[in-house]
Amino acid sequence: MRNYLGVTLMVSATIATAVASYSINLRVAGERAQLRKLEMTLADEAERIHALENERLTRARMPAVEGWNNQVFKMAAPAATQYLRSPVQLAAFIAPPPPPPPVQYAVAAAPAPAAAPVVEVAYAAPATAARVVKASYRAGDAASSTAATATTDPGN
Amino acid sequence: MVAVVPPLGAGPIAGQQQLARAQARQRLGVLLLMFVALPPVLALRLTDLAVFEATAAAAVRPAASAPPRADIVDRNGVELARTFEAYAIAVEPRKLASEPRELARRIAAILGDRSEAAIYDELTHRGSFRYIARRVLPAEAKRINDLGEPAIELRREGERLYPNFALAAHLIGYTDDRGTGVYGVEKTFESRLSAPATRATPLRLALDIRVQQALDSELRALVADQQAEGAAGVVVDATSGEVVAMVSLPDFNPNAPGKDGQPAFNKASYGRYELGSTFKALTLASGLDTGVITSMSKTYDASAPLSIAGFRIRDDHALNRWLTVPEIFTHSSNIGTARIAAEIGRDRQKAMLEALGFTRRVEIELPELRDPQLPAWSNWGELATMTIAYGHGITVTPLHLASAYATLVNGGIYRPLTVLKRDGAPPAGRRVFSAGTSDEMRKLLRLTALNGTARFADAAGYRVGAKTGTAEKNENGRYIRGANVSTLAAAFPMDAPRYVVVVMIDNPRGSKASAGFKTAGMVVAPVVGRLIPRIGPLLGVTPDASRDLDVSSLLPTGTKVAE
Numbered sequence: 094m095r096n097y098l099g100v101t102l103m104v105s106a107t108i109a110t111a112v113a114s115y116s117i118n119l120r121v122a123g124e125r126a127q128l129r130k131l132e133m134t135l136a137d138e139a140e141r142i143h144a145l146e147n148e149r150l151t152r153a154r155m156p157a158v159e160g161w162n163n164q165v166f167k168m169a170a171p172a173a174t175q176y177l178r179s180p181v182q183l184a185a186f187i188a189p190p191p192p193p194p195p196v197q198y199a200v201a202a203a204p205a206p207a208a209a210p211v212v213e214v215a216y217a218a219p220a221t222a223a224r225v226v227k228a229s230y231r232a233g234d235a236a237s238s239t240a241a242t243a244t245t246d247p248g249n
Numbered sequence: 250m251v252a253v254v255p256p257l258g259a260g261p262i263a264g265q266q267q268l269a270r271a272q273a274r275q276r277l278g279v280l281l282l283m284f285v286a287l288p289p290v291l292a293l294r295l296t297d298l299a300v301f302e303a304t305a306a307a308a309v310r311p312a313a314s315a316p317p318r319a320d321i322v323d324r325n326g327v328e329l330a331r332t333f334e335a336y337a338i339a340v341e342p343r344k345l346a347s348e349p350r351e352l353a354r355r356i357a358a359i360l361g362d363r364s365e366a367a368i369y370d371e372l373t374h375r376g377s378f379r380y381i382a383r384r385v386l387p388a389e390a391k392r393i394n395d396l397g398e399p400a401i402e403l404r405r406e407g408e409r410l411y412p413n414f415a416l417a418a419h420l421i422g423y424t425d426d427r428g429t430g431v432y433g434v435e436k437t438f439e440s441r442l443s444a445p446a447t448r449a450t451p452l453r454l455a456l457d458i459r460v461q462q463a464l465d466s467e468l469r470a471l472v473a474d475q476q477a478e479g480a481a482g483v484v485v486d487a488t489s490g491e492v493v494a495m496v497s498l499p500d501f502n503p504n505a506p507g508k509d510g511q512p513a514f515n516k517a518s519y520g521r522y523e524l525g526s527t528f529k530a531l532t533l534a535s536g537l538d539t540g541v542i543t544s545m546s547k548t549y550d551a552s553a554p555l556s557i558a559g560f561r562i563r564d565d566h567a568l569n570r571w572l573t574v575p576e577i578f579t580h581s582s583n584i585g586t587a588r589i590a591a592e593i594g595r596d597r598q599k600a601m602l603e604a605l606g607f608t609r610r611v612e613i614e615l616p617e618l619r620d621p622q623l624p625a626w627s628n629w630g631e632l633a634t635m636t637i638a639y640g641h642g643i644t645v646t647p648l649h650l651a652s653a654y655a656t657l658v659n660g661g662i663y664r665p666l667t668v669l670k671r672d673g674a675p676p677a678g679r680r681v682f683s684a685g686t687s688d689e690m691r692k693l694l695r696l697t698a699l700n701g702t703a704r705f706a707d708a709a710g711y712r713v714g715a716k717t718g719t720a721e722k723n724e725n726g727r728y729i730r731g732a733n734v735s736t737l738a739a740a741f742p743m744d745a746p747r748y749v750v751v752v753m754i755d756n757p758r759g760s761k762a763s764a765g766f767k768t769a770g771m772v773v774a775p776v777v778g779r780l781i782p783r784i785g786p787l788l789g790v791t792p793d794a795s796r797d798l799d800v801s802s803l804l805p806t807g808t809k810v811a812e
Contacts, residue, residue, distance in 0.1 A: 140334070144387075147333050150412035155462035170783045173710025173792035 317407040318428060319442040320451040321421060321435075323458045324493075324670045328412060328451075329421050330435070335408040336390035338381040342374050344400040349373050352398060356381065359392050383426065384408050409435075411503045417461050419515040420454075420495045420615070420668065423503035432506070432513060434668060436616045455491035455670045460484055463783040464494045467776050468752065472498050475757035475772060481516035481647045482752040484784065487655040487740060489675040490664040492613065493748065493788065495648075519617040521644040522753060525718030525769075526581045526702075527654075527738045528640030530690060532590050533578060534657055535601040537686045541592045545574045545689070545803055551584040558632045562587050565719075566702075575803040578693045579701030581717065583639045590638030595629050598637065604681040605653045605663060607645055612652075612665035621645040640718055647736070651751040654738045658694070658714070658746040661687040695743040696800045705774035706739050708781040710792025714746075715739035715777065717769035722756055732756045735769035739777050742790055743798045752777055 162168055177183050321330040338356075345352075353369035360368075360382055371379045383406065385393075390403050409424045422433020428443075430436040434454065441447050468480045484494040497516040501509055514520065536542040548571040554563040564582050577585030590598060602608060602623070610618040622644040624633045636642040648666065656663040661682030664675060682690075694714030698707040703715035715737055722732035736753040740746045752773050757763070763771040785792060 143331075144333065146328075147331065147410055147412065150328055150331075151410070154413045155416055155458055156414065156466075159462055159466055170786065172782070173708075173794050176710070176791050176793070178793065178795070 316448060317443075318409065318424075319448040321442075322451045322453050323456045323461075324454065324491075325457065326451075326453075327458050329417065329454065329456070329458065330409055330411050332407045333410050334387075334405055335383070336385045336387065337383045337404040337406050338385055338390065338393055339402045339404060340372055340379050340381055341377060341400045341402065342372060342379060343377060345372060345398070346400060347398055352396070355396060356393060359389055360385070409503075413458065414504060415500045415502050416465055417456060417458070417495070418500045418503045419497040419513065419517070419617075420456060420492075421503065423506045432503075433515075433615065433617070437614045437668075453670045454668055455486070455493060456495070456668070457493050457787065459787050460784045461494040461496065463780060463787075464752075465496045467780045467783075468496050468498055468754075471754060471757075471772070471776050474760045474762055475754060475767075476760075477754050477758065478756045479516055480752070480754045481520060482750070483517050483647055483651045485651045485655050485666060485749045485751075487659040487746045487749050488664075489671045490652070490655060490666045491671055492648075492666055492668050494784075515615075515617045516753070516755065517647045518611060518613065518615050519619050519646065520755075521619055521622060521646055522734045522736070522755070523641055523644050523720040523723055524647070524650050524736045524738075524753070525640040525720035525734070526583075527650055527716050527718035527736050527751075528638065528643070529578060529581065529586045529718075530657060530694065530716050530738070531601065531605065531653060532586050532593070532598075532638040533574065533693065534682050534686050534690050535593055535597065536574075536589045537689055538601075538682050539593055539597050541589060542574055546805075548573050549577060549582075549585040549588045551577070551582045551588075553584075555584045555587055555635075557587075557635065558630070560632055562635060573805070575693060575696055578716075579697045581702050586639045587635035590634050591631060593634075593638075595631075595634045598634055599626075599629070601681070602637075602643075604679070605649075605656060607643070607649055607653070611646060611648045613648065614668050619646060621649060640720060644723070647751050647753050650736070650738055651749050654740060654749045654751065656681050657690050658687060658740045658743075658749065660684050691740075691743050691746065692798060692800045692803055694740065695798045696803050698739070699800065702768075702770040703737060703739070703774050705770065706737060706777040706781075708741075708778050708785070708792075710794045711781050711785050711790065712742035712744055712793075712797055713739055713777070713781055714741070714743040714798075715774065717774060719768045719770075731767075733767045735767060735772050737769050737773040737777050739781070741781055741785065742796075744796060747790055748784075748788060750777055750780065752780075 316332045318332050320328055320332070322328050349369060349372040353365050353372055356368050357363060357365040363382055368381055371381050381401075393401065394403055407428060409428070411418070411421065411423070418433075420433055422430060422435035422437075424435050425431045430439040430442065434452070435442065438452055442452060464482045464484060468482050471477070472480050480496070480498045482494070482496045483492060485492055495517050497514070497518075497520070499511060501507075501511065501513050506513070533542065551564060551567075551572045552569050554561045556562075562583050564580075564584055566580050566582075568576070568580060568582070572580070572582055572585050574585075574589075576582070577589070599608075606612065607621050608623060610620055623629075624637075624642055633642055652663070652666050655666075661680055661684055662678040663681045664678035691714055694716060695712065697703045697717075698713045698715045702717045703713075706715040707713050716739075718736040718738070720734050720736075721728045721730070722734050723729075734753060734755055735757055736751070739750045739752075741748060741750070754773055757767045757772045759765040759767045759772075762775070766772065782792070
């Protein structure tokens with residue numbers, strides 16, 4: 094009986110080891126197969142990239158690029174004056190401050206514009222003297238006067 | 250076998266028995282030990298094989314990872330030639346199963362560029378194997394395969410693709426249908442490009458494809474405008490001798506070589522021309538170097554044409570007076586140059602030409618090279634010395650001239666040209682002119698671009714120095730009246746020369762743009778004046794209007810350079 098137990102134990106231990114080893118073997122083989130597949134994919138992709146690169150290089154070849162530039166973008170090589178060598182040169186490009194506005198003198202009777210449209214002017218009279226004058230004039234209408242003027246008399 | 254058992258008790262025999270038994274036990278013990286020791290040894294070896302000597306599965310690359318031929322790239326790594334997998338469509342006419350006319354029609358519909366009749370001829374050919382088409386794209390090949398004709402065979406072939414088509418075709422070259430280089434760099438570096446050990450790394454040229462494009466488009470426009478027979482142009486690094494661009498027109502499409510009918514002819518490296526007055530720079534440099542020209546203000550008699558050996562040397566822009574050295578150069582006086590050459594003498598002239606490489610092929614890695622033509626030594630009299638001084642009676646390739654000008658402006662050191670990118674310091678080279686001579690020549694060249702014949706080449710800010718040369722075209726030893734070869738050799742920036750540009754146009758007819766002129770100053774100089782602002786910034790030369798070479802020492806006191 095004792096003998097049998099020993100034998101059984103040995104056999105089961107052997108089987109267990111064999112099964113464990115085999116499963117490891119299987120897993121390794123599985124991984125390998127996957128790796129190979131991945132490599133095949135990589136090689137295929139590399140070939141496709143190569144083919145696409147060929148197409149890109151051919152389409153974007155230098156004569157074609159220049160043709161595009163000549164017809165569409167029309168860019169030219171920068172002239173010597175367009176290169177800046179110092180910050181001072183760059184600062185020279187800043188627009189100078191605008192000159193003070195010229196003094197404006199009032200004109201007593203300005204000449205009317207040649208073809209000014211009819212303008213309707215409504216004056217809101219100050220509160221003190223609520224007198225609204227509705228004046229309508231046409232330029233050059235009044236032959237005698239240089240300019241038609243509408244005056245209001247707000248009371249001062 | 251009969252065992253004889255000796256009787257017991259016999260003294261000497263008993264001793265033998267004991268000995269035999271001991272021996273047997275010993276053998277048994279050794280055998281047992283071997284049984285015990287062998288498995289560990291085997292186990293060790295197995296571990297060794299499986300673990301240490303094993304090649305990892307990942308290390309075994311799938312097929313076609315190394316290209317069958319190395320790529321060619323420019324100095325910045327842009328691909329100029331690469332290999333792609335194309336299909337060849339072949340047929341074994343004897344095995345044909347379907348009706349050939351119908352099959353030809355269907356194949357012609359897929360391929361497009363081959364006629365139905367031509368395909369029909371191949372299908373019904375009496376041979377056993379015929380190509381119908383090569384360099385067929387995979388998609389088209391698949392459609393032909395889908396026709397299901399058993400006699401048609403698809404073959405995968407590594408084909409060379411030149412993405413830039415005709416651009417730099419003369420330099421890069423092409424391969425034949427077996428993939429062997431037969432022209433240009435493809436031929437020179439055949440073993441480097443195809444050897445398994447080296448083909449994985451691309452071959453890097455000195456060429457800059459952007460500069461090449463600029464030169465190509467300017468020359469193409471010039472040839473079209475002038476209705477010229479062709480043109481050649483090179484851009485060379487003055488210090489390292491690298492050829493940055495090289496154009497020869499007419500050119501060809503290397504993807505389909507030989508289809509346009511003309512044989513390829515590289516005008517820059519194989520074409521020989523009389524390059525005319527551009528040689529005056531070399532004569533003057535030689536004069537300065539040998540001490541013949543003692544001072545820039547030394548004058549030479551150019552008041553009348555020079556008669557020698559029944560030949561008259563005259564000036565195109567005759568001033569009919571005595572000229573100083575800068576005047577001889579800027580007005581391109583043949584008489585003055587001839588007088589200087591006569592003082593130099595033929596021995597020193599020959600030595601100078603030899604030192605500059607004018608007596609042999611250009612040192613460059615191209616197969617299409619040609620020997621210059623010089624007069625025989627017995628025939629090299631005073632007249633020959635004088636005409637060679639201004640570039641007549643000597644034919645060289647434009648590359649020769651570019652190499653000589655590089656030597657002239659880089660401080661006087663000759664270095665062989667190269668089509669490959671040079672990394673690190675340039676090679677030692679060989680001194681031809683003294684540094685002082687080189688300095689003086691730079692000033693003279695700059696002066697010619699400022700107010701001499703090469704005015705139109707002076708791109709603002711780039712400090713261009715240039716010399717024009719116009720020679721009557723010589724074909725089979727006879728000058729053709731009215732046909733010119735106009736050349737301009739330029740270098741920039743002259744305060745520290747980096748690049749030499751040589752442009753030559755073969756038989757310009759004159760146009761509106763050149764005001765009807767066929768001379769280099771009117772035809773070629775404006776092209777170089779447009780070209781340099783295009784290529785300068787690409788090559789790292791920035792224009793600067795605030796810097797220039799001082800040429801005042803060449804001018805008579807009190808005069809100024811014309812603006």
